[in-house]
Amino acid sequence: xxxxxxxxxGPARNExxxxxxxxxxxxxxxxxxxxxxxxxxxxxxxxxxVLNLTHGMIIMSACYVAFLLVTGLNWSLGFSxxxxxxxxxxLILIIYLGFIKKLLTAPHTSMLLLTAGLANAIQQIVILxxxxxxxxxxxxxxxxxxxxxxxxxxxxxxSVIVAFGLVVLLVLFFxxxxxxxxxxxxxxxxxxxxxxxxxxxxxxxVTIMIAGVLAGVAGLLIAPIQTVTPEIGWEMMVTAFTVTIxxxxxxxxxxxxxxxxxxxxxxxxxxxxxxxxxxxGAAFVIMILTLMFRPxxxxxxxxx
Amino acid sequence: xxxxxxxxxxxxxxxxxxxxxxxxxxxxxxxxxxIGLLTSACLWVIYVxxxxxxxxxxxxxxxxxxxxxxxAAYTVALIxxxxxxxxxxxxxxxxxxxxxxxxxxxxxxxxxxxTYFALVSFAVLLVxxxxxxxxxxxxxxxxxxxxxxxxxxxxxxxxxxxxMAATLITLRLIVKSRIGxxxxxxxxxxxxxxxxxxxxxxxxxxxxxxxxxxxSLAGICGFYYMGHVGxxxxxxxxxxxxxxxxxxxxxxxIFGAALGAGALSVxxxxxxxxxxxxxxxxxxLLVLVVMMASRGIWGSLASYFRK
Numbered sequence: 001x002x003x004x005x006x007x008x009x010g011p012a013r014n015e016x017x018x019x020x021x022x023x024x025x026x027x028x029x030x031x032x033x034x035x036x037x038x039x040x041x042x043x044x045x046x047x048x049x050v051l052n053l054t055h056g057m058i059i060m061s062a063c064y065v066a067f068l069l070v071t072g073l074n075w076s077l078g079f080s081x082x083x084x085x086x087x088x089x090x091l092i093l094i095i096y097l098g099f100i101k102k103l104l105t106a107p108h109t110s111m112l113l114l115t116a117g118l119a120n121a122i123q124q125i126v127i128l129x130x131x132x133x134x135x136x137x138x139x140x141x142x143x144x145x146x147x148x149x150x151x152x153x154x155x156x157x158x159s160v161i162v163a164f165g166l167v168v169l170l171v172l173f174f175x176x177x178x179x180x181x182x183x184x185x186x187x188x189x190x191x192x193x194x195x196x197x198x199x200x201x202x203x204x205x206v207t208i209m210i211a212g213v214l215a216g217v218a219g220l221l222i223a224p225i226q227t228v229t230p231e232i233g234w235e236m237m238v239t240a241f242t243v244t245i246x247x248x249x250x251x252x253x254x255x256x257x258x259x260x261x262x263x264x265x266x267x268x269x270x271x272x273x274x275x276x277x278x279x280x281g282a283a284f285v286i287m288i289l290t291l292m293f294r295p296x297x298x299x300x301x302x303x304x
Numbered sequence: 305x306x307x308x309x310x311x312x313x314x315x316x317x318x319x320x321x322x323x324x325x326x327x328x329x330x331x332x333x334x335x336x337x338x339i340g341l342l343t344s345a346c347l348w349v350i351y352v353x354x355x356x357x358x359x360x361x362x363x364x365x366x367x368x369x370x371x372x373x374x375x376a377a378y379t380v381a382l383i384x385x386x387x388x389x390x391x392x393x394x395x396x397x398x399x400x401x402x403x404x405x406x407x408x409x410x411x412x413x414x415x416x417x418x419t420y421f422a423l424v425s426f427a428v429l430l431v432x433x434x435x436x437x438x439x440x441x442x443x444x445x446x447x448x449x450x451x452x453x454x455x456x457x458x459x460x461x462x463x464x465x466x467x468m469a470a471t472l473i474t475l476r477l478i479v480k481s482r483i484g485x486x487x488x489x490x491x492x493x494x495x496x497x498x499x500x501x502x503x504x505x506x507x508x509x510x511x512x513x514x515x516x517x518x519x520s521l522a523g524i525c526g527f528y529y530m531g532h533v534g535x536x537x538x539x540x541x542x543x544x545x546x547x548x549x550x551x552x553x554x555x556x557x558i559f560g561a562a563l564g565a566g567a568l569s570v571x572x573x574x575x576x577x578x579x580x581x582x583x584x585x586x587x588x589l590l591v592l593v594v595m596m597a598s599r600g601i602w603g604s605l606a607s608y609f610r611k
Contacts, residue, residue: 051419053426102595108419109365110594113551116367116422117590120544124583234540238427245420277438284431291412291420 014149021150023268029156030264032163033222035257037236038243039170040214042256046249047187047207048104053115054095055215056237057122062088062219063228064130067137077138081220088216089209091122096208119233126230137223159221166217170210171253183207235280239263242283246290248300255299262286311480314559315473322469329461339461343529345569346464350471350522352549352565353558354515359547360555361479362511363491364413365422368429369546371409372516373523374537375432376402380524381449381533382442391454395524402520403513410512414505417494425543433538448534460529467525471518476558478514487511488556541583545572548590553600560602 041055065087069080095118103110139155146152174180185193186203194200218236226232247259266286267279290297325342332338355369380398383389408428413421436443443449455463478484486507489497498504527533536542545568553564568586575582597604 051423099591099595106598108417109359109363110598112365112419112422113547114591114594116544116547117587117594120540121584121587121591123540124580124587128580128584234426234430237423238430241423241427275438277434278431280427280434281431284427287424287427288408288412291416291424292414295415 018149019272021148023265023272025147025150025152026268027261027265029152029160029225030268031257031261032160032167033218034239034243034260034264035167036163036214036218036221037240038247038256038260039167040211040218041237041240042244042247042249043207043211043214045244047183048204049108050100050104050111051108051115052095052100052211053112053237054092054119054122055211055240056233056235057119058088058092058095058212058215059219059222059236060228060230060233061091061122061126062216063137063223063232064126064135066220066223067135067228068130070138084220085213085216088219089212092208092212092215096205101204119237123230123233130230132230134227134229137228139224153225155224159225162217162221166214167253167257170214179203179206238280238283238287239267242287242290245295245297246286248297250301251297251299255297259298307480311477314476318469318472318476322465326462326465329458334458336457339457340529341570341573343457343461343464344526344573345566346468347522347526348546348549348569348572349468349562349565350464350518351546352553352561353471353475354519354522355546355550356555356558356561357475357479357487358511358515359550360557360561361484361491362487362508363418364508364511365418365547366409366425366515366543367422367540367547368409368425368543369515369519370523370537370543371425371429371432372402372406372519373526374533375405376520376523377527377533377537378436378443378449380527381451384451384454385449398524399517399520402523403516406512406516410509414508418491418508429538429540429543433535436535436538443535446535448532448536450532453531455528457529460525464522464525464529467518467521471522472558472562474518475514479558483507483510491556545586548586551590551600552593554602554604554606555600557600557602557606560600563602564600 037055037059040059041052044050044052044055062084066080066084069075069083070077075083095115099114099118100111103114139153141154141158143154144151145154145157172180174184182193182198183203183206185196185198186200190200193203222228222232222236243256243259243263246262247256263283263286266282270282271279325346328342329335329339351369351373355366358364358366358369376398379401380394383394383397387394409421409425412424436448437445479487486497486502489500489502490504490507494504523537546565549565549568550561551564552568553562554560572582572586593600599607
């Protein structure tokens with residue numbers, strides 16, 4: 001007896017509905033995380049025109065610092081998490097003060113070479129000290145919640161809340177506080193900002209520390225829901241860059257959220273339909289299409 | 305007249321060095337290890353000077369130079385394994401595939417500043433690495449693809465020397481010609497280049513295609529030499545080594561890049577037992593050179609002697 005194509009039987013239909021829901025919820029999770037990553041990356045890019053290729057590596061090292069503190073030194077999870085964030089802020093401060101700051105006026109190519117070299121060095125040091133194997137970081141909270149028919153771990157829900165919470169805090173910081181406005185002024189025009197009494201150097205330093213915190217938190221949120229390898233530094237870099245150019249520079253903040261959602265859903269659908277290892281391929285296709293057909297990004301102003 | 309004499313001189317230098325290199329093998333009694341070392345050094349030189357045409361001359365910083373070589377090598381390997389067609393045709397198809405792969409980074413970068421080229425080249429490398437690991441039946445996964453030896457080692461050794469000499473001479477002539485001027489103009493300032501009538505998109509694409517052409521040839525040569533191609537060709541480290549060699553030797557000078565490639569590839573080989581430390585060392589060497597002597601060994605030497 002031939003089967004009619006297109007008609008789905010009862011259990012199979014449930015299965016498909018569950019899959020669609022899974023994709024939708026996982027999309028929300030990764031949208032939140034990609035927002036965090038892209039914000040951290042684009043902060044320094046916007047304020048100081050520095051393409052910091054070590055950003056992904058800082059996220060990766062935050063994962064590893066937390067892992068080492070929990071499993072190696074038997075610290076409690078809470079302290080390990082704080083340790084992870086402090087570690088990533090220290091790392092980014094070292095990178096900024098020791099290296100990037102000295103080349104701020106150098107050509108873009110030098111800065112790219114410098115940060116690429118540092119990123120590689122960080123990755124190799126991690127491989128040498130911790131090893132290239134996959135690591136598993138314990139979750140911060142246990143248990144799961146069923147939403148519709150999808151079981152989400154509480155950890156994943158916490159990630160979404162923390163990530164979006166940080167983004168909201170960041171927006172408030174930039175819109176409402178004096179320092180946030182000063183940083184935005186430096187972003188728009190450094191010399192005019194200096195004329196009105198803003199210390200640009202100081203603002204760079206604040207920005208870099210915020211970027212460090214964002215990278216650290218992103219790493220800590222990603223670590224429990226994904227296996228951690230030294231490779232993920234580059235993956236995060238590709239994602240951060242894709243979201244940034246898709247959103248466009250100088251665009252509204254919700255533009256970044258929309259761009260993060262597009263990238264996250266494209267990656268998850270690719271992972272579901274083709275292969276999980278190819279999810280960066282989806283990001284890459286988006287990157288290429290954006291650069292070819294809309295180089296200023298979806299919401300960006302001006303030309304790249 | 306002066307420039308013509310200078311170019312003749314540099315071509316002769318390349319020729320003499322190549323002949324010297326070719327003589328080394330029979331003198332050493334076709335030492336297996338030495339031939340392998342020199343062949344790989346020649347191929348590195350090709351990769352690095354091709355990278356230099358993009359990065360040093362045009363300002364298109366390519367972190368995925370070996371992409372072209374890898375695509376060409378995988379194509380040739382797949383044809384060798386699955387199809388029975390004449391070998392020259394196989395190589396031609398591999399070459400075309402390698403050149404086409406350069407469009408993947410070249411085309412998206414045409415409308416934006418060259419800075420973005422670097423990030424696209426990162427991404428494309430990662431994607432190809434993943435593709436080779438995902439479709440295991442086709443690309444052999446971690447193990448890659450291997451074929452039986454078809455050309456003798458000696459023959460490939462001479463081929464790589466000839467290829468290197470041809471690449472060096474061609475690129476040297478290109479960068480000293482009007483094309484080279486246009487490329488350097490783009491590197492210095494794209495707006496000015498456009499203003500003086502340089503067709504930026506055309507020249508950028510041209511640089512990409514030329515670079516991919518020689519890199520693919522070297523990739524095919526290397527594939528036949530090893531009889532093997534694996535996913536590590538799309539790894540970050542391989543292409544990153546190309547960048548390091550180019551910068552340390554001196555980006556923006558064909559001979560500097562070649563010097564860096566020759567020296568560092570031999571060291572690379574000797575330090576294979578301590579690969580982890582070597583990788584950290586190379587990465588830090590790049591950082592050091594960028595911060596201290598951004599013109600590399602060749603640039604520093606040149607300015608020293610000019611004083």
